Amino acid sequence: MPSRNTDRARQPVMRDVARLAGVSHQSVSRVINDNPQVSPDVRARVQAAMKQLGYKPNTVARALARRRTMNIGVIAAGTFQYGPTVMLLSIAETARQAGYATRLLNPVNADRAGMQTAIDQLVDDSVDGIVVLAPVTAAATAVEGLTTDVPLVMFEPDLDNGTTMVAIDESLGARLATRHLLELGHRTVRHVSGPPGWLGTEARIRGWRDELASWGRVAHPTYEGDWSAASGHAAGARIAADPDVTAVYVANDQMALGVLQALGEAGRDVPGDISVVGFDDTPEAAYYRPALTTVRLDFAAVGRRCVERLVELIQSRPLQPQPRVPPELVVRASSAPPRH
Structure with a gap:
């Protein structure tokens, strides 16, 4: 039987990307790790080569290089309701697209001790940041003033500070x-x-x-x-x-x-x-x-914003204030002028 072409069967590696892009191995590494010292031209060439070859960066190696685990913690209360459930799905998908896995905790008690325990547990698990969904007053109040060693973003209905809080109006x-x-x-x-x-x-x-x-x-x-x-x-x-x-x-x-x-x-x-x-x-x-x-x-937009804001904090990017997610009236058949 003819031998299999192992060169074609193997997955592309970083040196293949460097060769196709016409840059050094170190330049490819800098692009993968979002190093700001890479020129736009080099970044574009490397990204095009990665896409052409179907190259998938080694997330473990990236995490080690950045001293990150590529894990996000999520603390949720009241997740049996429609809105929080949609937000959780959106958070997980947005995190996945950004290269992060998610770890969900649903504390039995949403008091101060319960929320602090949940935060400490996620920090002990070496997450890079935490999203807190706090639709209930007890959970939102409990988190106020708590300290953590990682960035934290909160969803609180109707409340936002433009930076570490995300909300719908x-x-x-x-x-x-x-x-x-x-x-x-x-x-x-x-x-x-x-x-x-x-x-x-x-x-x-x-x-x-x-x-x-x-x-x-x-x-x-x-x-x-x-x-x-x-x-x-x-x-x-x-x-x-x-x-x-x-x-x-x-x-x-x-x-x-x-x-x-x-x-x-x-x-x-x-x-x-x-x-x-x-x-x-x-x-x-x-x-x-x-x-x-x-x-x-738009609960899905809230989930996306929570992850995007958390990633900005993790990567120490400058933060731009965001307004609350706007609602939209949808008129259907159940409303009409009163009968006189």
């Missing part, structure tokens, strides 16, 4: 939802809120109240839910029994689904009798009956 999203219903002609807007102890609950109530106040309208007591469709259904039954309610803004789409079901069971037409607006724009929202008007939050 959730209070603006609540204002958009409320404003949409007022502009349709509704006298006021009732609110089904999330549970206490969540920063998102507070932000969405704050935006709703602020928008009503700017119109000089009454903010009635909220119907409190727990993010679930069942709690939305319970709130919807109470809303259906109140003939004065013509518009309701619900703090997430799952609860809005329960509200729609309860209104339908009570014979109340949506949007003819009562307009309903949700929050989050889950993938199913467009297929509710009727299709749900809602506020779209």
